[in-house]
Amino acid sequence: MLGTVLLLAVMAVSACETVQGAGRDMQTAGQMVQQESADAQYGM
Template structure:
């Protein structure tokens, strides 16, 4: 039981760090998608 109590905070910190990492990756992907959208709109307007 004591071992579980020691490990739980460590697992909570790892989960929190993973959430931040995934959130950051999501923002990066969103920025890339917006850049692609802008470029494609510029290419279409140039035709």
């Protein structure tokens, strides 16, 4: 999971050209992490 988050972070930083784009990329990555943690919690 940590590897996935790091990969998404690297992709987000390299893919965006503006501060606004970086914000959207980080928001998307955060939502994915939040979903993964919710899935893990319900799977326990």
